[in-house]
Amino acid sequence: MMEQLLTDSLNTAPITGMVILSLIVVMINALKKEPLATEYWVSLVGIVINIGLAVWVFPERGTAFSGSVMTGGYASVTAIIFLTAAALTIMLARVYIDKIGANFGEFFHLILFVTTGMMSFAAGLDLLVTFVGLELMSIPLYVLAGITRRNLKATEAALKYFLLGAFSTGFFVYGIGLIYGMTGTTKILDIAQNINAYSSEPLFMVGAGLMLVGFAFKVGAVPFHMWVPDVYEGSPTMVSAFMSTGVKAAAFSALLLVFTATFDFMHSSINTVVAVLSVASMVIGNIVALSQKNFKRMLAYSSIAHAGYMLIGITAGGGVSIAGVLFYLVAYMLTNLGAFGIASFIENSDQTGTDIDDFRGLYQRHPALAVILGVFMFSLIGLPPFAGFFGKYYIFVAAIENGYTWLTIVGVITSMISVYYYLRVVVVMFFQPEGEQVQTARFGREGAFALAVAAAGVLLIGVFPSVVLDWVSALF
């Protein structure tokens, strides 16, 4: 009994480790008055150790705690994605939170709590764990969105995120309730064994649909996307960066685990619903992004569009598309963190100065930043040899193999629309003269390092996709 507990704790080491790390950082923050260096370094080193733990438990594929948490394999890979996103966010935000006056130690442990939540959300094999992970991820993010509490836009974004996030939780948990009532259990693997019998129960399918609504809110798919532009524009830039990469990655990982890998719903009526969500997200996200003047708001609509591309992978189902979606998540995470990071570097201390016009003449002031942002924009378009290209490629291949050629066609056409608004940023940076109020970028050594890591990652994955693909393939 004790032995089993010990083994299970060791096999879930990344999650256990993150819980301990978060609590340590809370205590450091509570016990000392001077901010900030200790929290920063402890968080960073702790995250790196946890990445090591996740690699270490990778071969231990199975379940822990009587089948309620997944260990190794898929859980490790997703944990590494979230931990990397957290580490890059913390490094990119080091100078930024000073600049906007959010230099509280809370920033770090809230990020750590969010990461813990993401890991349990994506590794939960009991709907209870999934639900608690979802909330552990969401509640600290409501705080982070409004961490500059005297800023009008940030508090407004926090309120909107909170109200719509809690609203979507209601749907999610009502869905779980109905599924529990129909099956008598909340264990995903037990439900999956009799999934064909349950699939004919109307209430079970209503429950699954309500859970899908909850997921769609979290990934920001149309028509549940209303909060995305407002929240990404209003929140502090690095918080938006973490939301658009980490949270989206977590929600997609959990969606893959529950709906595609275990329930294998992808031959039922839910499949059609997901395909409709996907098309709506791609079309509306890309078209509305065309008219945006604010860089963060444009990236918000672009993130809706990217959710649409990833939903193509969810619709297609099967091992190839799981690998494709995970690959896309890695590519998107590096690209978008970098792009938001550069926006945070040139932002003013009152959180203004993120309009696309504020990027005018960036090439004259900071040639390196302009070139790197150009790389990120090309990766978001999906041009080779950048990471975004292979992300889209693998998803489209999976869709065609599973007979969804029409979805691929919609995806390619909307990608071509997106060229316009991504390239406009590049044109503004390189070819337009500087405005009157010139903002100097402030980022510090850590920021430069994290940005270099993100840019190198985008290039490396773009040139040698097998580096990531080998890890994310054949997880089930």
Add this chain to the structure above:
Amino acid sequence: MVPIHYYLILSAVMFITGVVGVLTRRNAIIIFMCIELMLNSVNLTFVAFSAYLGNETGQMFVFFIMAVAAAEAAVGLAIVIALFRNRQTVNINDVNILRW
């Protein structure tokens, strides 16, 4: 014993009341109360199913939902207070620097 349908219909009605409230009311506090109503209707669903199936998982789930709802209330009310200090209003129609 009261048949399970009665509980399910009651909780569905409560849930829909909450959803309609969130979509139509304009006061942030009342919207938040409607969200709590939704979560409580879920609790009722879980308890009803739990008693019907003779299986305690559902009752355990309810405790987790209550804990989470309490945490959410703490954070949510703090956000509403921060907003009120900045704006002197909690009406979401007036909260519109960002287009809603």
